[in-house]
Amino acid sequence: MAQHQIITEDQLTNRTRPDFSKHANQAATAPAYFSVWDIHAYYGESYIVQGVSFNVHEGEILALLGRNGAGKTSTLRAIARLDNPSLTHGEVWLDHKPLHQMKSYEASSNGIQLVPEDRRISPGLTVDGNIQLAQIAPPIGWSLDRIYELFPRLGERRKQEGVTLSGGEQQMLAVARALARDIKVLLLDEPYEGLAPVIVDEIEKTLNIIKEQGITTVIVEQNAIRALMLADRAVILDTGTVVFDGTAQEVLDNEELRAEYLAI
Ligand SMILES: Nc1ncnc2c1ncn2[C@@H]1O[C@H](COP(=O)(O)OP(=O)(O)OP(=O)(O)O)[C@@H](O)[C@H]1O
């Protein structure tokens, strides 16, 4: 059986940069659908994301894991092109588009959507209103009807103010709002946080349906076991660098690896 791959510094520095250009689209050299290549990012003087690389295939679910403070949220924010941390080096490609050259609103128009840990439901707006706000400008994604088919609970509460929903319902609304944009990649930061296991089951089911629709997902979760059960692949971060890149099953099977980097 193949050993899991702990990436050594030597391997990282010897990695050759893939050819991301449009014309290199033959099978052998085809760039991954979503590629993060050697990104470095800072909060002011603080150097946090220290050369992170990974590839995600279209329609795959990747679990991005690591202990508290490993740099998971910062990596997601850098990828989504938010101002902080600032991306100083590296490339992010989505379906041949260079997100690293874009502002966050352009990256969003090109199909990437971050659902942050605090969910950011707009106060004073109903469930309908929160979703419609996301549909104000193109590219528009799923219709209200399609969204409520996926989230019947939200449909039942469509006239209720969004911030009065339960934690699980607010998480569903945050995902619904992302789907209301025409997205290719969904970035989820701690979607299960504070939720009862039965609600986690429900959200997990939804994420599988979203996957069947061809959307690619990167999930950051403290509940690593649940994330690994959902994910196809896993990347583990430690102090802002990648220490493991492999299948989710390899992490589930490797107690040592989990103890060392995930404390589970
Ligand atoms: N706004 C900020 N300014 C300065 N440093 C920050 C800022 N946000 C995070 N950091 C630092 O960056 C490092 C990585 O934080 P980050 O939030 O990305 O980790 P994380 O893996 O998401 O952790 P957690 O599991 O606790 O959410 C930490 O040392 C943190 O203190």
Ligand SMILES: [Mg+2]
């Ligand atoms: Mg975090």
